[in-house]
Amino acid sequence: MMSDFLPRKDVYKVAVVGATGAVGATMLEILAERNFPVGELVPLASSRSAGSTIEFKGREYVVQDLEQFDPTGLDIALFSAGGGTSLKHAPRFADAGCYVIDNSSAWRMHDDICLIVPEVNPHALEMAKENHIIANPNCSTIQMVVAIKPLHDAVPIKRVVVSTYQAVSGAGGSAIDELAKQTRSLLCGEPAEVEVLPERIAFNVIPHIDVFMDDGYTKEERKMIDETRKIMEADIAVTATTVRVPVFYAHSESVNITFEGPMDADKARSLLADAEGICVVDDPATADYPMPSEAAGTDPVWVGRIRGDDSCRNSLHLWVVADNVRKGAALNAVQIAEILVRD
Ligand SMILES: NC(=O)c1ccc[n+]([C@@H]2O[C@H](COP(=O)([O-])OP(=O)(O)OC[C@H]3O[C@@H](n4cnc5c(N)ncnc54)[C@H](OP(=O)(O)O)[C@@H]3O)[C@@H](O)[C@H]2O)c1
Numbered sequence: 001m002m003s004d005f006l007p008r009k010d011v012y013k014v015a016v017v018g019a020t021g022a023v024g025a026t027m028l029e030i031l032a033e034r035n036f037p038v039g040e041l042v043p044l045a046s047s048r049s050a051g052s053t054i055e056f057k058g059r060e061y062v063v064q065d066l067e068q069f070d071p072t073g074l075d076i077a078l079f080s081a082g083g084g085t086s087l088k089h090a091p092r093f094a095d096a097g098c099y100v101i102d103n104s105s106a107w108r109m110h111d112d113i114c115l116i117v118p119e120v121n122p123h124a125l126e127m128a129k130e131n132h133i134i135a136n137p138n139c140s141t142i143q144m145v146v147a148i149k150p151l152h153d154a155v156p157i158k159r160v161v162v163s164t165y166q167a168v169s170g171a172g173g174s175a176i177d178e179l180a181k182q183t184r185s186l187l188c189g190e191p192a193e194v195e196v197l198p199e200r201i202a203f204n205v206i207p208h209i210d211v212f213m214d215d216g217y218t219k220e221e222r223k224m225i226d227e228t229r230k231i232m233e234a235d236i237a238v239t240a241t242t243v244r245v246p247v248f249y250a251h252s253e254s255v256n257i258t259f260e261g262p263m264d265a266d267k268a269r270s271l272l273a274d275a276e277g278i279c280v281v282d283d284p285a286t287a288d289y290p291m292p293s294e295a296a297g298t299d300p301v302w303v304g305r306i307r308g309d310d311s312c313r314n315s316l317h318l319w320v321v322a323d324n325v326r327k328g329a330a331l332n333a334v335q336i337a338e339i340l341v342r343d
Contacts, residue, residue, distance in 0.1 A: 005099065005125075005128070005129065005339070005340040005341075006075055006076075006099070006340055006341055009037075009039075009075075009341075010037060010039070011037045011038060011039025011040075012037055012038065012039055012075040012076060012341060013039060013040040013042070013073055013074050013075050013076075014031070014036070014038045014040070014041055014042070014074070014075065014076045014077070014078070014337075015041075015042040015043075015044055015069075015071070015074050015076070015077040015078070015093075015098075016028060016031075016041070016042070016043050016044065016077075016078050016080075017044045017045075017066055017077055017078065017079040017080065017081050017085070017089070018044075018045060018079065018080040018081030018082075018085070018103075019043030019044060019045055019054050019063055020043075020045045020049045020052065020054065020063060021045075021080060021081065021172060021173055022169055022172050022173040022176065022325055023080035023103055023325055023329045023330050024043075024045075024078075024080050024081070024330075025054070026325045026326060026329070026330035026331075027078050027080065027330040027333060027334060028041075028043070028054060028055075028056050029330075030326065030330050030331050030334045031056070031334055032056060032057050034334060034338070036334060036337065036338065036341075037341060038056075041056050041061055042061075042064060042069070042074070043056075043061050043062075043063045043064065044063065044064050044065070044066040044069055044081075045063050045064075045065075045066065045081070046065070046066065046067075046081070046085075047065045047067065049063050050063055050064055050065035050068075051063065066081070066085065066089060070096075071092060071093040071096040071098050072096050072097075073096075074093065074096065074097075074098040075098060075099065075341075076098060076099050076101065076337050076340060076341075077090075077093045077098050077099070077100050077101070078101050078103075078330075078333050078334070078337065079100055079101065079102040079103060079104065080103040080104070080329065080330070080333075081104070082104055083104040083105055083106040084106075085104070086100075086102045086104040086106040086107065087106045087107075090102055090106070090107065090133050091133070093132075094131060094132035094133050097132070098132065099128065099132050099133075099134065099337075099340055100132060100133045100134065101134045101136055101333045101336050101337060102133060102134065102135050102136060103136045103329050103330075103333060105138065105219075105223060106135075107133055107135045108135040108137060108138070108223070108227055108230075109226055109227070109230065110135075112127065112130065112131060113127070113128075113131065113133050113134070113135050114126075114127040114128055114134055114135065115135045115136075115137050115227060115230050115231055116134055116135070116136070116137075116231075116332075116336050117137060117142050117145055117146060117231055117332060118332070118335040118336060118338075118339060119146050119149065119275070119276045119277040120145050120146060120149045120231055120232070121231050121232075121233065122339055124231075124233075125336070125339060125340075134336055136329065136332050136333045136336065137227045137231060137332070138220070138223040138224065138227055138328075139166075139170055139251060139324040139325075139328025139329055140162075140164050140166060140170075140220070140223075140224055140240075140242060140251055140253065140324075140328070141223060141224050141227040141228055141231070142322070142327060142328050142332050143251060143253065143301045143320055143321075143322035143324075143327060143328060144160075144162060144224070144228065144253055144255060144320060145228055145231050145232060146275075146277050146278060146301040146322075146327070147255065147272065147278065147301055147303050147318055147320045148160065148232075148255065148257060148318075149232065149275075150271045150272055150274070150275035150278070151257065151259070151263060151268055151271055151272070151316075152232060152234065152236075154263070154267070154271055155259040155260060155261050155262070155263045155314075156234070156259065156260040156261075157232075157234070157236050157257055157258070157259055157260070158236065158237065158258045158259060158260050158314075159236065159237040159238070159239075159257070159258040160228065160236060160237070160238045160239075160255060160256070160257050160258075161239050161240075161255075161256040162224060162238070162239075162240045162241075162253050162254065162255045162256070163240070163241045163242075163243065163253070163254045164209075164224075164240070164241070164242045164243055164251060164252070164253050165243055165245045165247070165251065165252040165253070165254075165292075166209060166242060166243060166244050166245065166251045166324065167245070167247040167248055167249050167250055167251055167292060167296075167324055168197070168201060168244065168246070168247070168248060169248055169249050169324060169325050170209075170244075170251065170324045170325075170328070171196060171197060171209075171244070172196075174195075174196045175196045175197055175201075176248060177196075178194075178195060178196045178197060178201065179201050179202060179246055179248065181193070182194075182200060182201060182202035183202040183203075183246070185202075186202050186203060197244060201244060201245075201246050202246055203246065204246065205243055205244070205245050205246075206243065206244040207241065207242075207243045208244070209221075209242045209243070209244055210223075210242075217240075218242060220240075220242040221239075221240040221241065221242050224238065224240040224242065225238045225239065225240055247292045248296070249292065249296035249297070249323055249324065249325060250292030250293075250295040250296040250321055250322060250323045250324060251292070251321070251322060251324045251328060252290075252291075252292055252319065252320070252321045253318075253319070253320045253321070254317070254318075254319060255317070255318045255319075255320055256309060256315065256316070256317050257315060257316050257317075257318065258309075258312060258313075258314055258315045259314045259315070259316075260314070261314060262314055263314060263316060264308060264316075265306050265307050265308050265316060268306050268316055268318075269282060269306050272303050272306070277299075277300060277301055277327075278300060278301050278302075278303055279300040279301070279302050279303070280302075280303050280304065280306070281302055281303075281304045282303070282304040282305065282306050288304070289304035289305050289319060290302030290303065290304045290319060290320075290321035291321060292321055295321040295322055295323055296323050297323060297326070298323055298326070299323070299326055299327060299331055300322070300327070301320060301321075301322045301327060302320070302321045302322065303318055303319070303320050303321075304318075304319050304321075305317060305318065305319035306318055306319075
C-alpha cells in the first residue's frame, strides 16, 4: 500500500469541520477509539457554535469559526458540514497543503476527485496527490459497495436493484430530534410537527430522500447509481429506491444482484465471510439476520438473507445493514485518513 501522502511524523495536526454535528461528533469518537495519531486537534463549525466546547480524549477544546480559521500547517481536515461549506472552504484548505476528506456530496462526481471506500478502491487515492481533496461517498452507497465488491471480483456484476430503509440520522442531528419529538407527541395524543424531513416520520415510511429530479428519481437515488459505478470502476446497471424509515441509526438495504455468470448463495456466503469489513449473519434455521438495532454503534457491514433469486438467472438477494454515521460517514473518512498516514 502507498504511504507517501504526508511526511512521516509521530503525530498530525487534524481539523474536524462540522465538529458539533452528528457525523463530526462521531469522527471525534472514532479518531479517539482508533488512536489516530492526532497531535493537535482543531474543531471547527459555523459562527453559531464557535466558542462552545467539545471533548476529545478527556480534554475540552473550544470550537472555532471556520470562516475565520487559517488552515496553514494542518495535515488533514475531515469535513462534514454540508455541500456549500465544502465547495467554499475545501479548496482553501487544500491550497494550504492539507488533505481534505469531504463527507458532503459536493465533490463526489468531479472527474479529478477520487471517491474512496478503503475496502473497495484504495488505489484511486493516488489521484488526491494532485489536488488534496478526497470525497467520502454517500452512506447508502458505501455499505452496498463493500458488500458487492467481493462478489463482483469473483463473477462480474451486470445489474443491481436496491431498495433502502434509511435511518433518520442520515439527515443530521435535527432529524434525530424530529423522530424523537414526533413519537413522543403522537403517543401523548398531540399533533406531530414536521420541520426537517419532508413528511411525518414517526410511525411512517417516506419514499423521498433529498430532492426530486426531472427523471422522477430522487437525488439520493441518483447518488447511489452514479457513485457505485465510479467506485466500482465498472459499467454496472444500477437502479435504486431510497426510503426513510423511523429508525434512529443504521441503514438497511435489500440488494438484488444479477451476475454475468453463475453465482450461488453458498459461494456468495463464503466470499462475503472472508471479505474485509463484512460480517455475515445468515441462518434461517435460527432466524438470524442483520438488523439496525444490532448494527447501530458497530463498524462492520452486516450481510444476511443471502439467497438465490428464483425469478432471474444468475441472480441473488442480499440484505445489507450498517451504521450510517460510522461506516457510512465518519469511520470511512477516518479509514481514509489512516491510509494517508500509514507507513
Ligand atoms: N448523517 C449521515 O449519515 C451522513 C452520512 C454521510 C454524509 N453526511 C454528510 O455530512 C455532513 C454533515 O452531516 P451531519 O449529519 O453531521 O449534519 P448535522 O448534524 O446537521 O451537523 C452539521 C454540522 O455542520 C456545521 N455547519 C453547518 N453549516 C456550516 C457552515 N456554514 N460553516 C461551518 N460549519 C457549518 C454545523 O455547525 P453548527 O453547530 O455551527 O451549526 C454542524 O457541526 C452533510 O454534508 C451530510 O450530507 C452525513
